[in-house]
Amino acid sequence: MDPTKTMKIRVERLDVKRSNRLILKDISFEIAGGEVTVIVGRSGVGKTTLLGALNGLFPCSAGTISILGLGELAEPRVLLEHQRRLATVFQERALIGRLSALDNVLLGFAGACSPFALNPFSREQERLAIRALASVGLAPSARSRVERLSGGEQQRVGIARALVREPSLLLGDEPFSSVDPAFVRYLCHEFRQLVENTKLAVVLTLHQLATARAVADRVIGLCEGTVVFNGRSPEFDASAERLVFGT
Amino acid sequence: MNEERAFTPVLEEHYEQCLDQWRRKRSAVRYLVVLGIVALAVGSFGNTGGFARDQYGSAAATVVTLLRDSIPPDFSRCHSWMRPIIDTVLMGVAGTLLSTLLAIPLGLLGARTLCPMIVTTPIHLLLNALRAIPSLVWGILFVAAFGFGSLAGVFALAAHSTGMLGKFFTELTEHVEPGPLQALRSEGVSSLGVARFGILPQLHPRMADVSLYRFEHNIREATTLGAVGAGGIGLEIVTAFHLFEYREALALLLVILLLVTVIDALGAKVRRVFLGELS
Known part of the structure; x- marks a missing residue:
């Protein structure tokens, strides 16, 4: 991976509104390349919104998100360059059901292809897409329509679609929610390997706390739209858990 | 708990x-x-x-008389119907293709989920206007503009069909899964790229389905356009009626019935392929 693509993101005093409701309030933290950051919190607390702010889908209503070496996300030029370097695994798998797994993974290259080309994807991109599918154990299903795959398999196609972009920031909104536990362990191991080898920055929202502790370098706990915990994974103990989940 | x-x-x-x-x-x-x-x-x-x-007094008796006068059907002039039949089919093909090509961009631009109101409102007005005028009236207009013949028929079918297909495509576009579009937008893909890689792959089986349905409709419509001088088999039927040649008129109606049935059957088969039922 290109070392200049190593990511560092600073979020400062961020507020995000959706449908005129303040979802995130006064959020500040940093994300570094070579680290897995896991965001935890109860449903509806704003985890998905926070990922949306990081990938530029939801604009900040106050505060800033700065990308090291690029500038602030509020600038359209910075936002576009940042978006080209990132990939997101969405909670509602952003796949097109009637296309094959391979065609869906190829959509990861859409930004680099001409919308007018009859065959927009190159042979090399197809080779990379197959390799990404193989990394999630789905190369044999490359030609299967995504709508005919199981929920867990679809989620793995979503992960392959993100990985094929070779991003410097990988965002995942509950990326393992439908994947079986054995494969979650395997994917966590793969993610860690990838992070160590490529200095990729990974930000995941997870509801399985055991998985979160296993994969995370840093845990950020959200409660009522604000950060109530931000520390190294081993520091996320029972008292931190109570702080975040209020139980 | x-x-x-x-x-x-x-x-x-x-x-x-x-x-x-x-x-x-x-x-x-x-x-x-x-x-x-x-x-x-x-x-x-x-x-x-x-x-x-x-109102119902003499209706039944007239219908029975007409039916009696038209049996058996008279196919003696069938050799001269070949060219009008081919013209009718070609009018349907060209009119449908032209309208589909025009309706795709209009459908995308008319989708309220994609474009601002300043773009969608004039597009909706244009589609409404195209749709509000029946093909037969378009036929009269285009016959006046281009003269008698199939070309006027092609444009008449295309004008009305663009209004219909554009409206369908707009609604289809407004109902696509938003997830794939959001994913593409989050990766900095341009609006044109989102349309090409996110919307069209979700839409094209439905678009093909609606366009094929429209083609079947246009074939039926093309048979009536002959009545206003826009070419095709319709003119033969109108002439037969005017000359009180009811037996020949029935033969022509049977030919049209066969033509429409064959086209419908072929259309249904192609539609199944597009909708993935055979794959």
């Missing part, structure tokens, strides 16, 4: 009352809707003379 989520007897009683209320409201609405439809049907039929007995 968490206390705040417990379904207590008080809550249960409250929801029992709510359910009764919703049920009463729902049945009242259903009765009103059925009553409204019946009143509308009776009113419109009555006001167009549907209940006037004298």
Whole structure:
């Protein structure tokens, strides 16, 4: 991976509104390349919104998100360059059901292809897409329509679609929610390997706390739209858990 | 169980009352809707003379006479129908292709989920105008512009079909899964790229389905366009009727029935392929 693509993101005093409701309030933290950051919190607390702010889908209503070496996300030029370097695994798998797994993974290259080309994807991109599918154990299903795959398999196609972009920031909104536990362990191991080898920055929202502790370098706990915990994974103990989940 | 989520007897009683209320409201609405439809049907039929007995006096006898006069069908001039039949089919093909090509960008630009109102409103007005004028009227206009023949028919079919297909494509576009589009946008893909890689792959089986349906419709429509001089088999039928050649007119109607049935069957097969039922 290109070392200049190593990511560092600073979020400062961020507020995000959706449908005129303040979802995130006064959020500040940093994300570094070579680290897995896991965001935890109860449903509806704003985890998905926070990922949306990081990938530029939801604009900040106050505060800033700065990308090291690029500038602030509020600038359209910075936002576009940042978006080209990132990939997101969405909670509602952003796949097109009637296309094959391979065609869906190829959509990861859409930004680099001409919308007018009859065959927009190159042979090399197809080779990379197959390799990404193989990394999630789905190369044999490359030609299967995504709508005919199981929920867990679809989620793995979503992960392959993100990985094929070779991003410097990988965002995942509950990326393992439908994947079986054995494969979650395997994917966590793969993610860690990838992070160590490529200095990729990974930000995941997870509801399985055991998985979160296993994969995370840093845990950020959200409660009522604000950060109530931000520390190294081993520091996320029972008292931190109570702080975040209020139980 | 968490206390705040417990379904207590008080809550249960409250929801029992709510359910009764919703049920009463729902049945009242259903009765009103059925009553409204019946009143509308009776009113419109009555006001167009549907209940006037004298209207039905000689109708049955005339129909029987017409049928008797047209049996057996007369195919003796069938060799001269080949060219008009081919013209009719070609008018349908060209008119449908032209309208599909025009309706794709208009459909995308008309989608309220994609474009601002300043773009969608004029597109909707244009599509409404194209649709509001029937193909037969478009036919009269284009015959005046291009003269007698199939070309006027092609444009007549294309004009009305663009209005219809554009409206369908707009609605299809507004109902695509938003997830894939959001994913592409989050990766900095341009609006054109989102349309090409996110919307069209979701839409094109449906677009092909609607366009094929329109093609079948256009073939039927093309048979009537001949009546206003826009070419095709329609002119032969009108001429046969004008000359009181009812046996030849019946033969022509049977030929059209066969043509439309074959096209419908082929269309259904192609549609199944597009919708992935055969794959």
